Amino acid sequence: MIAEAGLIALWLAASMAFLQFALCTIGLVKGQDEFFAAIRPVAIAQGVLVALSFLLLVWLFVRSDMSVKLVVANSVAIKPLIYKISGAWGNHEGSMLLWVAIMGLAGACIGIFERNLKTKTLVTTLGAQAFISIGFYAYLLIASNPFERIFPVPADGQGLNPLLQDIGLALHPPTLYIGYVGLSIAFSFAVGAMITRDVGPEFAKAMRPWVLGAWVFLTLGITAGSYWAYYELGWGGWWFWDPVENASLMPWLAATALLHSVTVLATRDGLRAWTLMLAVVAFSMSMIGTFLVRSGVLTSVHAFAVDPERGSFILALLAIYIGGAMALFALRVGTVKEGSQFEPVSREGALVANNLLLSAILGIVFIGTLYPLVVEGFSDEMISVGPPYFNLATGPLALILVAIMAAGPLLRWRRDQAKALLNRISIPVFLTAAALFALVIFTTSMSVLPLLGLALAAGIAVASFAPLWKRNLRRTPMHVYGMVLAHFGVAVALVGMASETSFTEEKLVAATPGDEIMVNNWKIKFQAIEPVAGPNWTALEARVTAQYEDEAIHEIAPQNRMFASAQMQTSEAALLTRWNGQLYVVLGDSDEQGRWQLRVWWKPFVTLIWYGGVLIALGGLLAMIGRLRRAVRQKQQRAYAEAVI
Amino acid sequence: MTRFLFLFALLFSAPVMAQNALPASPYAHQQLDDPVQEEKARSLMEELRCLKCQSQSIADSDAPMAGDMRSQVRERIAAGATPEEVRSWLIERYGDWVTYNPPVNAITWPLWIAPGVLLIFAIWLARGLFRRRKTNQKDAS
Numbered sequence: 001m002i003a004e005a006g007l008i009a010l011w012l013a014a015s016m017a018f019l020q021f022a023l024c025t026i027g028l029v030k031g032q033d034e035f036f037a038a039i040r041p042v043a044i045a046q047g048v049l050v051a052l053s054f055l056l057l058v059w060l061f062v063r064s065d066m067s068v069k070l071v072v073a074n075s076v077a078i079k080p081l082i083y084k085i086s087g088a089w090g091n092h093e094g095s096m097l098l099w100v101a102i103m104g105l106a107g108a109c110i111g112i113f114e115r116n117l118k119t120k121t122l123v124t125t126l127g128a129q130a131f132i133s134i135g136f137y138a139y140l141l142i143a144s145n146p147f148e149r150i151f152p153v154p155a156d157g158q159g160l161n162p163l164l165q166d167i168g169l170a171l172h173p174p175t176l177y178i179g180y181v182g183l184s185i186a187f188s189f190a191v192g193a194m195i196t197r198d199v200g201p202e203f204a205k206a207m208r209p210w211v212l213g214a215w216v217f218l219t220l221g222i223t224a225g226s227y228w229a230y231y232e233l234g235w236g237g238w239w240f241w242d243p244v245e246n247a248s249l250m251p252w253l254a255a256t257a258l259l260h261s262v263t264v265l266a267t268r269d270g271l272r273a274w275t276l277m278l279a280v281v282a283f284s285m286s287m288i289g290t291f292l293v294r295s296g297v298l299t300s301v302h303a304f305a306v307d308p309e310r311g312s313f314i315l316a317l318l319a320i321y322i323g324g325a326m327a328l329f330a331l332r333v334g335t336v337k338e339g340s341q342f343e344p345v346s347r348e349g350a351l352v353a354n355n356l357l358l359s360a361i362l363g364i365v366f367i368g369t370l371y372p373l374v375v376e377g378f379s380d381e382m383i384s385v386g387p388p389y390f391n392l393a394t395g396p397l398a399l400i401l402v403a404i405m406a407a408g409p410l411l412r413w414r415r416d417q418a419k420a421l422l423n424r425i426s427i428p429v430f431l432t433a434a435a436l437f438a439l440v441i442f443t444t445s446m447s448v449l450p451l452l453g454l455a456l457a458a459g460i461a462v463a464s465f466a467p468l469w470k471r472n473l474r475r476t477p478m479h480v481y482g483m484v485l486a487h488f489g490v491a492v493a494l495v496g497m498a499s500e501t502s503f504t505e506e507k508l509v510a511a512t513p514g515d516e517i518m519v520n521n522w523k524i525k526f527q528a529i530e531p532v533a534g535p536n537w538t539a540l541e542a543r544v545t546a547q548y549e550d551e552a553i554h555e556i557a558p559q560n561r562m563f564a565s566a567q568m569q570t571s572e573a574a575l576l577t578r579w580n581g582q583l584y585v586v587l588g589d590s591d592e593q594g595r596w597q598l599r600v601w602w603k604p605f606v607t608l609i610w611y612g613g614v615l616i617a618l619g620g621l622l623a624m625i626g627r628l629r630r631a632v633r634q635k636q637q638r639a640y641a642e643a644v645i
Numbered sequence: 646m647t648r649f650l651f652l653f654a655l656l657f658s659a660p661v662m663a664q665n666a667l668p669a670s671p672y673a674h675q676q677l678d679d680p681v682q683e684e685k686a687r688s689l690m691e692e693l694r695c696l697k698c699q700s701q702s703i704a705d706s707d708a709p710m711a712g713d714m715r716s717q718v719r720e721r722i723a724a725g726a727t728p729e730e731v732r733s734w735l736i737e738r739y740g741d742w743v744t745y746n747p748p749v750n751a752i753t754w755p756l757w758i759a760p761g762v763l764l765i766f767a768i769w770l771a772r773g774l775f776r777r778r779k780t781n782q783k784d785a786s
Contacts, residue, residue: 235705242700356767363763371756381752384694386702386745393760506687508676571707588674588707597674 003068003147006056009049010097010147013104014137016046017130020107024127028120028195036123040111043126046133047108054088054101057146061088066157069150070094076159078536086170087160092294092310093146095173099290100136102174102181103129110185116631117206124192125185132184135317143313162537162563162570168228176221176248180286182214183255187283190276191325194332199276204266205631207279211259212624216617218252223613234571234586236601238500238609241390246369247289250362254282257358259620260351268413270348273336274355280329284322285362291318292369343415350408357401364393395449402456402494405487406463425463432459443502450498457498461491478626486619493612499605510595520602522583523547529596537561539572542587542596546576558587558598582606672719673712679723686719689728692745693718693735702745 020042027035060068061084064077074091075084089098107129114122140146163169189207193199225248230238239245258278264271291314342348368385375383410424422429436455439446446454464487467480507519517524527543539559547553556574563570576583581604588597677683690704695711703711703718714735721731735743747753 233705234707237705240700240702244700352771356771360760360763360767364760367756367759371753375752379752382740382742383747383753384742384745385747385756386692386694388692388746389756397760397764506676508674510674599674 002056002060002063002065003149006053006060007145007147009053009056010137010140013046013049013053013100014134014141016042016049017104017133017137020046020130021127021134024123024130027123028127033119036119039123039126043111043130044108046130047104047106047111050101050104054097057094057097058085058088060147061085064157066155067149067151067153069148070146072150072154072157074157074160076157076536079160079165080535082167082170083160083165086164089173090160090164090169093140093144095177096136096140096144096294097146098174099177099181100133100140102177103133103136103184106181106185107133114206116202116635118196118198118202120196121189121192121198121203121206124195125188128188128191129185132188132321135321139310139313139317143310159536159563162561162568163232165536165563166228166232168224168232172221172225172228175217175224179214179216179218179221179255180251180290182210182217183251183279183282183286185210186214186258186279187325190279191328194276194328194336197332197335199265199272199336201266201269204262204275205627208259208262208266209624209628211255211262211279211282212620212627215252215255215259216620216624218248218255219613219617219620222248222252223610223617226613227610230606231573231575231584232570234573234599236504236573236584236603238497238606241368241387243369244293246365247292250365250369251282251285251289253358253362253365254278254285257355257362258282260354264348264351268342268348269340270342271352271355273333276329276333276336278355278359280322280325281359281362284318284325285366287314287318287321291315342413345411345418345421346415347408347411347413350404350411353404354401354408357397357404361394361397361401364397365390368393391449399449399452399456402460402490405490406460409467409483409487410463424466428459428463428466431462432456435459446502450502453494454498454502457491457494460494461488464488464491478629479623480626482619482621482623482626484619485622486616489612489615489617489619491612492608492615493610496605496608496610496612500603500609503604504606505602507598507600509598509600510591510593511598512595517598517600519583519600521549522600522602524583524585524600526596526598532559534561537563540587542585542598544574544585544598546583546585548578548583556583556585558585560587560589577607580604670713670716672716672723674715675719677719677723682722683719685728686715686722689722689731690715690718693732694743694745696739696743 020039023035023039023042027033027039057070060071061075062081064071064075064084066072066077070091070093071087074094075087079087087094089095107126110122110126110129117125186207189203189210193203222245225245226238229240229245230236258275258281261271261275261278265275294310294314368390372383372385375381406428407421407425411421432455435458436451439451439455443451464484467484468476471480505520507517509515509517511517511526513526513528515526517526523546525545525547527545530541530543532539532541539561541557541559544556544558545553546556554576556576558574559572561570561572562568571586571588574585576585581602584599584601584603586599588599590596677686687704691702693703693714695701695703695706695708695714697708697710698706701708701711703714717735718731721734722728726734732744732746736748741748741753747756749757
């Protein structure tokens with residue numbers, strides 16, 4: 001019954017989306033405002049219904065209802081509760097339902113909370129939102145019904161991919177999807193504004209919290225995904241330039257550009273057409289990302305849904321939405337005035353440079369990710385594009401970008417003097433030069449990119465706090481703190497990336513219990529091998545002690561797990577974190593002589609990569625809260641002023 | 646008796662013979678003694694694709710074939726081959742698919758000029774933006 005109820009809720013939600021779209025279209029075409037009044041409640045009803053449908057699916061997974069095909073394929077009765085719940089979206093159908101549920105809830109949120117936008121723009125926004133949702137509802141109901149029953153009912157399910165049974169990956173997809181959907185709202189706002197020709201600061205201010213929110217979630221999602229790959233795959237890599245990673249990076253790059261250009265539009269009423277374009281691109285990238293991951297066009301560690309038929313469905317949706325939006329943009333861009341003007345050396349100038357560099361990086365990642373597919377599609381050749389290409393092509397641009405990031409906030413709006421800027425950033429420039437000098441002298445054989453990255457990070461770390469210089473810290477608006485924190489986070493992450501790349505030490509050994517290994521200043525002793533059992537796995541566990549110089553001895557236990565349900569082996573790395581880095585120990589197989597492979601890495605400052613990511617997201621969150629608070633306060637002041645008059 | 650002993654010995658040597666038939670990969674999980682050579686091998690392994698896996702380099706894969714390839718790379722580097730020689734040897738055997746650093750050729754040239762083209766386009770776009778602004782300002786004044 002629960003499955004049928006879920007399906008009914010999904011159908012009802014789909015019809016609500018259709019109604020929402022119809023109300024908007026008819027109202028706009030006929031110019032009758034009475035249609036508009038119904039849009040808010042319909043949007044809210046759609047949100048509630050689709051959320052209900054999703055919760056029912058989760059409930060099916062929690063109950064391990066093995067008469068539902070999806071549960072059978074992705075769950076098993078003996079499994080910790082959290083992974084039963086996360087199993088609901090650790091698969092193709094469930095994750096698409098999660099996507100559309102978040103989209104419906106976001107539409108409901110607009111219906112409830114958005115009060116500043118002109119009625120017409122709001123209605124068009126909700127109409128565009130409904131139009132996107134309809135595509136996804138059609139996809140779910142026609143091509144991938146998550147509530148499909150199975151007969152005869154099997155005794156137990158096949159289980160969730162063991163690699164996905166991890167708290168990091170349980171939370172990773174919802175986080176990313178919230179980000180994607182946030183961008184879909186920015187996109188709907190852009191479509192609404194293009195149709196009603198209402199592009200200006202008001203529109204930018206209404207869109208900004210959504211862009212910021214989406215960006216915060218994307219940042220967190222990518223950071224979490226990177227950390228998951230780092231500790232769960234057992235090889236200590238944190239970024240592989242894997243197509244699926246790129247699929248999440250591309251929307252983030254577009255959203256980062258959008259977030260900066262929307263600020264120019266909100267504050268200075270500039271970059272109108274450009275901001276609209278970025279909103280379209282950002283959501284297109286989310287759709288393309290979903291297409292790449294979900295269609296099976298890539299076969300990679302992440303792609304756990306392989307089905308070309310569904311791929312064509314998503315491709316068609318992609319063509320309709322992106323093609324439609326681009327066509328609308330091309331039609332309307334002529335009527336959008338570029339807005340107010342500025343000199344090259346100005347805050348706007350730096351933000352334009354930021355946007356162009358981010359877009360260039362986005363273009364490179366896009367081409368590098370899709371080129372192998374194009375080659376494979378049009379010739380008999382197969383090529384691989386990976387880290388050497390991406391690092392070489394995007395690295396230098398990224399370094400220029402972060403240098404501009406340090407200088408930009410210190411520039412005035414509209415026009416400024418280059419000389420004055422040099423004065424303001426003299427200390428960071430000096431620090432960067434000093435760090436570069438020290439690194440060249442005291443380290444050996446660092447490659448160019450990490451070397452420059454580390455040196456730049458020293459300067460940026462200081463420069464990011466410069467906007468607070470000589471300001472009354474208690475009266476400084478919260479969004480300025482947000483920017484400072486986010487920019488500082490970039491410096492922190494950069495230090496982590498550069499030092500992990502340059503200073504990691506690796507030891508691979510075949511060891512018998514009693515052996516000792518030295519890595520950097522760590523003394524690692526292999527004590528014993530013992531069998532252990534978990535709720536749904538058995539494992540061989542190595543008892544290892546590790547001691548940094550003369551400090552306390554720590555016990556760690558890397559495991560080699562066998563999952564009964566999946567006949568699959570995973571290695572659980574043991575991590576030991578110090579302030580200055582992480583010790584990473586992995587247990588491999590045994591050989592004929594009864595020796596065990598141990599992989600040991602010492603990765604200096606590697607954790608800064610993810611601390612940096614979290615700081616960046618936190619900065620975005622502060623900026624969002626600050627902006628929202630300010631909007632509320634201004635509204636109150638306006639109401640007060642009107643009351644006084 | 647001697648014949649029996651011989652047969653008995655043969656029985657025990659069977660696993661050894663099996664190992665000879667399938668060459669083991671001693672350097673799949675073992676580093677080279679020379680750190681300079683190991684570093685060379687390491688950077689090369691990170692740029693080679695594990696052919697049996699999905700989007701993983703041979704440097705970070707548990708697949709047996711990746712182990713064999715790691716061993717091959719280390720052995721060849723230890724024998725004095727340069728990383729580029731090892732790479733071309735592997736490309737000869739497995740095609741361009743094996744390297745994450747695509748060679749520049751008739752098929753891949755658009756990929757390699759793309760970053761430059763994008764950058765030039767971005768600069769051109771920025772210049773156009775600022776120049777138009779300046780003329781606009783003159784018109785306005």
